[in-house]
Amino acid sequence: MLLEYFQMVDRVVALDGERITVESRVPDASPVFEGHFPGYPIVPGVLLVETMAQTAGWLLLHIAGMERMPFLSKVTQAKFRGFVGPGAPLLVTATRTHDGSGYAVAEASIESEGKRIADAEITYRILPFPAEELRAAMTATARRIGLPGHG
Amino acid sequence: MTSPVFDKIADIIAENSEVKREAITPDAHVINDLGIDSLDFLDIVFAIDKAFGIKVPVEQWTGEVNAGKAPAEQYFVMGNLAQRIEELVAAKAAKA
Numbered sequence: 001m002l003l004e005y006f007q008m009v010d011r012v013v014a015l016d017g018e019r020i021t022v023e024s025r026v027p028d029a030s031p032v033f034e035g036h037f038p039g040y041p042i043v044p045g046v047l048l049v050e051t052m053a054q055t056a057g058w059l060l061l062h063i064a065g066m067e068r069m070p071f072l073s074k075v076t077q078a079k080f081r082g083f084v085g086p087g088a089p090l091l092v093t094a095t096r097t098h099d100g101s102g103y104a105v106a107e108a109s110i111e112s113e114g115k116r117i118a119d120a121e122i123t124y125r126i127l128p129f130p131a132e133e134l135r136a137a138m139t140a141t142a143r144r145i146g147l148p149g150h151g
Numbered sequence: 152m153t154s155p156v157f158d159k160i161a162d163i164i165a166e167n168s169e170v171k172r173e174a175i176t177p178d179a180h181v182i183n184d185l186g187i188d189s190l191d192f193l194d195i196v197f198a199i200d201k202a203f204g205i206k207v208p209v210e211q212w213t214g215e216v217n218a219g220k221a222p223a224e225q226y227f228v229m230g231n232l233a234q235r236i237e238e239l240v241a242a243k244a245a246k247a
Contacts, residue, residue, distance in 0.1 A: 073193060074190065098200065098201070100200055100209075101206055101207060101208045101210045101211070102210040102213075103193055103196070105197060123193065123197070
């Protein structure tokens with residue numbers, strides 16, 4: 001996990017049909033923690049949302065055979081139930097709950113050491129890749145995180 | 152007199168946008184007349200999908216309109232939209 005590069009997913013643990021589980025470890029140090037917060041470093045809620053959005057995003061990319069890119073369009077019911085700080089292990093799960101025409105909806109949650117940290121419902125527009133460079137980057141990342149079928 | 156499907160869709164639009172329910176008439180164009188933006192339209196389609204247990208083929212419709220194969224009114228004027236939804240619901244029932 002590299003917060004300042006929005007690299008939120010370390011490794012895909014399981015992917016089964018409509019559900020994905022990934023793991024990540026919050027880095028021991030990051031410039032993010034210098035501001036959030038001095039003397040009490042915790043991962044900002046907005047980055048927990050990003051972590052859930054990327055996790056479900058990888059599921060949707062996999063379902064689309066890396067042919068179409070999910071773009072975040074809506075976050076609802078986001079709840080932050082606990083704090084996580086440097087070094088915390090995260091287990092993130094996401095399930096596609098609706099397969100629409102050109103869009104999809106997923107529910108995602110984050111746990112750390114058995115404790116629920118956050119959850120949200122996330123909607124994506126699913127569009128053709130707008131740039132070949134983006135597709136190449138996503139494919140390389142899919143390989144790095146061990147997305148099944150791309151490693 | 153409007154159909155139950157029309158009324159349901161109109162209710163969904165009123166719930167998921169700032170459009171007043173009484174402004175949603177059969178001849179109103181969803182985007183040009185009602186001014187629904189793309190994110191609200193996404194919410195509306197999601198709600199229609201769920202309410203009727205169907206998958207509104209918006210991408211196909213948009214593709215046909217953009218390719219000049221169908222006029223936008225065929226899908227995006229309220230009366231016609233309700234009719235398309237009724238057809239999708241009937242097609243689903245026929246498959247079941």
